[in-house]
Amino acid sequence: MSDTVISVEGLSKRYLVGHQAARGERYETLRETVTRGVRRFGRTALDMARGRQIIQGDTVEEFWALKDLSFEIKRGEVVGVIGRNGAGKSTLLKILSRITEPTKGRVTIRGRVASLLEVGTGFHPELTGRENIYLNGAILGMTRAEIKAKFDEIVDFAEVEKFLDTPVKRYSSGMYVRLAFAVAAHLEPEILVVDEVLSVGDAEFQRKCLGKMKDVSAGQGRTVLFVSHNMPSVQQLCTSGLMLSHGTALYRGSIDGTIAQYMSSLDQTSRQELRSRKDREGDGRLRVVDVSFHDERGNHVEAAICGQPLRVRIHYESRYDGQEMPVDVAFNLRSNNGILLTCFANIQTGAERLAVHRKGYFECLWPKVNLRSGSYMSTLFVGVEEQTADWLQNAFQIPVEEGNFFGTGRLVTRDHGDLVMDQVWTGAPT
Amino acid sequence: MTIESHEIVLEAGRAERNYWRDLWRYRELFQVLAGRDVAVRYKQTVIGIVWAVMRPFLTMLIFTIIFSRIAKLPSDGDAPYALMVLAGLLPWTFFSTALGDASLSLVTNSNLISKVYFPRLIIPTATIVVSFVDLLISFVILVAMMVWYRFAPTVNILALPLFVIMAFLTSLGPGLWITALNVKYRDFRYIIPFMLQFGLYVSPVGFSSTAVPEQWRLLYSLNPMVGVIDGFRWCILGGNSHIYWPSLTSTAVITVFFLWLGIRQFRKMEKTFADLI
Numbered sequence A: 001m002s003d004t005v006i007s008v009e010g011l012s013k014r015y016l017v018g019h020q021a022a023r024g025e026r027y028e029t030l031r032e033t034v035t036r037g038v039r040r041f042g043r044t045a046l047d048m049a050r051g052r053q054i055i056q057g058d059t060v061e062e063f064w065a066l067k068d069l070s071f072e073i074k075r076g077e078v079v080g081v082i083g084r085n086g087a088g089k090s091t092l093l094k095i096l097s098r099i100t101e102p103t104k105g106r107v108t109i110r111g112r113v114a115s116l117l118e119v120g121t122g123f124h125p126e127l128t129g130r131e132n133i134y135l136n137g138a139i140l141g142m143t144r145a146e147i148k149a150k151f152d153e154i155v156d157f158a159e160v161e162k163f164l165d166t167p168v169k170r171y172s173s174g175m176y177v178r179l180a181f182a183v184a185a186h187l188e189p190e191i192l193v194v195d196e197v198l199s200v201g202d203a204e205f206q207r208k209c210l211g212k213m214k215d216v217s218a219g220q221g222r223t224v225l226f227v228s229h230n231m232p233s234v235q236q237l238c239t240s241g242l243m244l245s246h247g248t249a250l251y252r253g254s255i256d257g258t259i260a261q262y263m264s265s266l267d268q269t270s271r272q273e274l275r276s277r278k279d280r281e282g283d284g285r286l287r288v289v290d291v292s293f294h295d296e297r298g299n300h301v302e303a304a305i306c307g308q309p310l311r312v313r314i315h316y317e318s319r320y321d322g323q324e325m326p327v328d329v330a331f332n333l334r335s336n337n338g339i340l341l342t343c344f345a346n347i348q349t350g351a352e353r354l355a356v357h358r359k360g361y362f363e364c365l366w367p368k369v370n371l372r373s374g375s376y377m378s379t380l381f382v383g384v385e386e387q388t389a390d391w392l393q394n395a396f397q398i399p400v401e402e403g404n405f406f407g408t409g410r411l412v413t414r415d416h417g418d419l420v421m422d423q424v425w426t427g428a429p430t
Numbered sequence B: 001m002t003i004e005s006h007e008i009v010l011e012a013g014r015a016e017r018n019y020w021r022d023l024w025r026y027r028e029l030f031q032v033l034a035g036r037d038v039a040v041r042y043k044q045t046v047i048g049i050v051w052a053v054m055r056p057f058l059t060m061l062i063f064t065i066i067f068s069r070i071a072k073l074p075s076d077g078d079a080p081y082a083l084m085v086l087a088g089l090l091p092w093t094f095f096s097t098a099l100g101d102a103s104l105s106l107v108t109n110s111n112l113i114s115k116v117y118f119p120r121l122i123i124p125t126a127t128i129v130v131s132f133v134d135l136l137i138s139f140v141i142l143v144a145m146m147v148w149y150r151f152a153p154t155v156n157i158l159a160l161p162l163f164v165i166m167a168f169l170t171s172l173g174p175g176l177w178i179t180a181l182n183v184k185y186r187d188f189r190y191i192i193p194f195m196l197q198f199g200l201y202v203s204p205v206g207f208s209s210t211a212v213p214e215q216w217r218l219l220y221s222l223n224p225m226v227g228v229i230d231g232f233r234w235c236i237l238g239g240n241s242h243i244y245w246p247s248l249t250s251t252a253v254i255t256v257f258f259l260w261l262g263i264r265q266f267r268k269m270e271k272t273f274a275d276l277i
């Protein structure tokens, strides 16, 4: 038997996406509306008659989420799949786990695949913890006998013995997440495919899960594909890496090499851009050269996670030498369709005087990111002593990933607008 | 765990060679999902069971009043009218909840479909099982009514399981077909309740199919529920009701046709569900 468990040859995946044609800012004539309506109706009817997919919008565009991707994975490898938002990582995993079909190319898989694209898939709030363990296990591909054999271990791992026969809707959010993780951590397929699921749940429990998965792969020669934006955990867990960019493989090799490649690609795209932009206003006493994102502890991150803290650092170079002076640093956020969502500015918070160095950064701590997944464009303004020093339209984007905003263990997805709000629900008789 | 080393090749448009074997391999998931749906339905036990029993009972009362008292339609033989209505209502209620719930099942389970692989056929079928449990529960009122009317069943009752299976298959075919279409053309959601409402009045639920003029009877039997309802009546009401063979045959043919159509349509569209949903 060959040692290659997954081989991917020329894999491509096409999605069809609809666009709304750009409308005139103010109004359009009735005639235009009618013609567009008729054209759209005609296309829908035609598609329906041919049994094709119906796409909302005025024009339909093909979008290749994966393009001519080829690579091989050997038995026992733990492969970290990394790349920026929209690079096609989740699409690749969905194809490998047979959720969706490739458009072109071919994948050969030897062995049983289990995929973990979300923790607690199929959990039902009305059912008890016990029932949900069986349900979730079966959904993830375990047999009843397997679940039964591991049942006690799962319960121990999740530390929920006392609440086994309580409906999970009565669980605290922490318990819910632990139970969901516990089932997932006890999967023992030959090939395990894991998407960003570990970004929810508390750090301690994450470590426990990663440890468990690592044991599984090291001890029993299982193969793991692991997608994450969290480089430390990728580095810790993986033995080799695959970097995707716009649907193609940019790098396949050692994990350190992959991460290095990824980091340098990030630098290239963002760092030089801001520094070298010419379309800026201001007298230049202070120039923004870079914007970077960091997590609570200050580690560099690629994207914000919904529900987590984010530090936005605005790096600059200036003519000043550590003086504390009145500065006005502001950036706003626009959604994809150009709507102004909000503005962050130091003067709103009363922090009107900040120290300005030759080289330094201003940092804005956003304690709980309440944006749904997507990318948000920002315009940046810095004023020094009431004069505009640097003003950059569309200076940077904040990519935001789905996160466990409400602490329920479920990701908040982008289906319902751009913002997520903290909220408390109760019911009462009147 | 048994390590079965099998090789899978994923390619565009590759017909699943082992489709049915794969389905068999996922039978446990089917059990678990059907179990979940049933458990959730009857979790608030009182409401769930009362609802399953009350709905056909109230409809039976209303239909008996409208069709027997007001429209003065005849029953089958000397069977009490209410009993005849109930014998038709049971399979019809099953058919309509099965179809209605199945058509929404993929959309309500979109989370599963976009996150895990399994033969998608499992979802609508598991939903139909729930309606099936409702049917079994509502047999309780049938028994109660028969006791009330002191109406003894004949040996015909032994054939009832056969017609129950027939009702199941008759619902499954159109159920799968509509389920598949509903993912792509979400407007079906609004059409289905209307169709079912309409179907209730064109099917022989509130009246006996003998009330249909002889020359129209064959055409009328194109509605597959006619054969199923007649069959239920024949089993339950014994000699008072007669089997009309042409309609039974047409039900069988149409059921097989819809099963073929439903499964074909479903399999054709199944691979794109995750992209569309």
Ligand SMILES: Nc1ncnc2c1ncn2[C@@H]1O[C@H](COP(=O)(O)OP(=O)(O)OP(=O)(O)O)[C@@H](O)[C@H]1O
Binding pocket: A015, A016, A017, A063, A065, A083, A084, A085, A086, A087, A088, A089, A090, A091, A092, A401, B274, B275, B276
């Ligand atoms: N069902 C779909 N229909 C249309 N486009 C889709 C669909 N699913 C994904 N895409 C597009 O395919 C591209 C790749 O998406 P994918 O989810 O694989 O990215 P990713 O690498 O996982 O990104 P992230 O890091 O944000 O999770 C994206 O541009 C996305 O918009």
Ligand SMILES: [Mg+2]
Binding pocket: A089, A090, A091, A195
């Ligand atoms: Mg993804």
